[in-house]
Amino acid sequence: MVRVRFAPSPTGYLHLGNARTALFNYLYAKHTGGKLILRIEDTDKERSKKEYEDMLLDDLKWLGIQWDEGVDVGGEHAPYRQSERTEIYKEYIQKLKDSGHIYKCFCTPEELEAERKKALAEGRPPRYSGKCRNLSQEEIKKLEEEGKPYVWRFRVPDGESIVFEDLIKGVVEINVNDFGDFVIVRSDGSPVYNFVVVVDDALMEITHVIRGEDHLSNTPKQILIYRALGFKEPQFAHLPIILGEDKSKLSKRHGAVSVRAFREEGYLSEAMFNGLALLGWHPKDDREVLSKEELIQEFDIKDVHNAPAVFDRAKLKWLNGVYIREKLSLEELTKRAIPFFEEAGYKGDFEYYKKVMEAIRDSIETLKDIKERAKPFFVDKFEISPEAEEVLKQEKALDVLKQLYKEIEGMESITKEEFKKITKKIQKELGVKGKALFMPIRVALTGETSGVDIAVLVETIGVDRVKERVKRVLDRLG
RNA sequence: GCCCCCGUCGUCUAGCCAGGCCUAGGACACCGGCCUUUCACGCCGGCGACACGGGUUCGAAUCCCGUCGGGGGCACCA
Numbered sequence: 152m153v154r155v156r157f158a159p160s161p162t163g164y165l166h167l168g169n170a171r172t173a174l175f176n177y178l179y180a181k182h183t184g185g186k187l188i189l190r191i192e193d194t195d196k197e198r199s200k201k202e203y204e205d206m207l208l209d210d211l212k213w214l215g216i217q218w219d220e221g222v223d224v225g226g227e228h229a230p231y232r233q234s235e236r237t238e239i240y241k242e243y244i245q246k247l248k249d250s251g252h253i254y255k256c257f258c259t260p261e262e263l264e265a266e267r268k269k270a271l272a273e274g275r276p277p278r279y280s281g282k283c284r285n286l287s288q289e290e291i292k293k294l295e296e297e298g299k300p301y302v303w304r305f306r307v308p309d310g311e312s313i314v315f316e317d318l319i320k321g322v323v324e325i326n327v328n329d330f331g332d333f334v335i336v337r338s339d340g341s342p343v344y345n346f347v348v349v350v351d352d353a354l355m356e357i358t359h360v361i362r363g364e365d366h367l368s369n370t371p372k373q374i375l376i377y378r379a380l381g382f383k384e385p386q387f388a389h390l391p392i393i394l395g396e397d398k399s400k401l402s403k404r405h406g407a408v409s410v411r412a413f414r415e416e417g418y419l420s421e422a423m424f425n426g427l428a429l430l431g432w433h434p435k436d437d438r439e440v441l442s443k444e445e446l447i448q449e450f451d452i453k454d455v456h457n458a459p460a461v462f463d464r465a466k467l468k469w470l471n472g473v474y475i476r477e478k479l480s481l482e483e484l485t486k487r488a489i490p491f492f493e494e495a496g497y498k499g500d501f502e503y504y505k506k507v508m509e510a511i512r513d514s515i516e517t518l519k520d521i522k523e524r525a526k527p528f529f530v531d532k533f534e535i536s537p538e539a540e541e542v543l544k545q546e547k548a549l550d551v552l553k554q555l556y557k558e559i560e561g562m563e564s565i566t567k568e569e570f571k572k573i574t575k576k577i578q579k580e581l582g583v584k585g586k587a588l589f590m591p592i593r594v595a596l597t598g599e600t601s602g603v604d605i606a607v608l609v610e611t612i613g614v615d616r617v618k619e620r621v622k623r624v625l626d627r628l629g
Numbered sequence: 630g631c632c633c634c635c636g637u638c639g640u641c642u643a644g645c646c647a648g649g650c651c652u653a654g655g656a657c658a659c660c661g662g663c664c665u666u667u668c669a670c671g672c673c674g675g676c677g678a679c680a681c682g683g684g685u686u687c688g689a690a691u692c693c694c695g696u697c698g699g700g701g702g703c704a705c706c707a
Contacts, residue, residue, distance in 0.1 A: 194707075430641075433643075433656095438656095463641050476670070
């Protein structure tokens with residue numbers, strides 16, 4: 152049984168890169184009939200916050216990623232929050248002490264920093280020198296009596312090459328001499344990431360560690376710990392990282408990069424799910440629009456592209472448009488749109504919103520576009536744009552409006568069909584058609600030269616508001 | 630500096646492992662046209678890439694070597 156995990160640290164919003172990692176883990180678990188475990192890595196007490204954890208969970212759920220075991224659902228390997236697993240870590244730290252895999256190091260951060268700088272300046276790799284590695288019992292005793300703080304370091308075997316097969320990268324070989332003896336326990340007694348991640352993954356019986364490529368160089372250290380503790384090593388799969396426009400690792404510098412931000416920008420979770428899946432992976436055929444079920448069906452970790460990918464905002468936007476106009480039912484789409492109507496200050500009941508959505512769904516790409524596109528359905532007193540003003544100066548523009556007003560003046564209601572008949576009639580009587588006919592009406596009704604279908608607008612806002620708007624223009628110009 | 634990963638249209642990618650089916654396929658974006666009495670949607674078409682240099686081979690985007698370029702890592706962060 153495949154068991155994978157997503158293990159974010161609650162130090163901020165859910166970043167797109169992490170979201171994709173979570174998604175690939177989810178997809179792989181579902182594809183193989185395995186389980187997804189959600190673990191919170193909050194060993195960094197400085198930066199971890201419970202609010203962030205809540206946000207993370209919320210964003211994950213919104214995206215449509217469900218986990219089988221984890222912080223809020225529990226499971227047989229609970230607890231799933233690292234800050235609650237300290238007793239467990241103590242036990243395994245003790246094992247490493249007993250087996251002699253770790254030793255006390257009394258070097259101060261200042262000493263280490265100086266050492267690092269010196270190494271860099273001399274062109275040597277900045278690694279720990281191993282100064283405290285062979286301290287005698289007396290020396291240790293003396294330093295302890297002086298009350299000097301110490302950390303525990305892992306005794307890295309000299310010259311050994313760690314080879315592992317990465318499901319995405321292939322065979323990776325790293326010589327342990329590239330890094331020095333690394334810290335396992337901080338001076339405050341808390342264990343460090345590289346150690347706890349191994350203990351947790353092993354105890355939670357994780358079979359496949361699927362994570363970002365930035366963890367690739369940590370892997371040999373972790374493998375060393377797996378071996379020291381006698382744990383079975385999982386399979387590793389390192390996902391290429393996601394880049395910004397400038398080809399550096401995607402970060403806040405590149406604008407909105409959190410799932411939350413896209414959600415607030417009016418992206419649909421289905422489109423995000425689909426779009427994220429396509430970042431570094433794609434199906435055997437040429438399909439681009441795939442449902443969650445199809446993605447689960449098709450996904451395989453082996454098909455993940457191994458080069459880093461620049462995040463394609465334009466394509467995500469297009470995809471979102473596809474979901475808005477084709478994939479969701481009008482009912483569902485309207486439900487999701489309500490907050491955006493409200494935010495824009497457009498008041499109406501559900502049925503009215505629904506009519507508006509039906510009219511504009513073909514021409515918007517995010518729900519935030521509602522503000523612009525739905526304006527004529529809600530705002531009666533609007534400014535007329537400069538280009539629109541030009542339209543009104545055209546020959547026969549006012550005649551069209553006068554004629555239209557005359558036709559609808561006595562009407563109590565109007566349908567699309569009736570409106571079309573009227574425009575037909577005006578066309579015959581005045582000899583104008585196409586833009587010359589529709590543009591003046593559009594401008595009078597919306598103040599803009601482009602927008603929704605006029606007939607639909609007319610039917611939706613009703614004849615009285617049409618009269619009012621046409622009259623306003625006529626009073627001013629005619 | 631050292632280690633690791635990567636390099637196909639502007640972008641996401643197919644093809645590479647098992648060399649010929651590739652005058653390199655799809656998608657986004659962009660440009661043009663069609664449909665439409667308006668606006669969109671849609672449809673059709675165009676532009677556009679194997680980083681470079683050596684090999685191996687009858688034949689290389691695909692295999693090998695080198696160069697260049699990009700990225701990641703080298704913490705008492707995760």
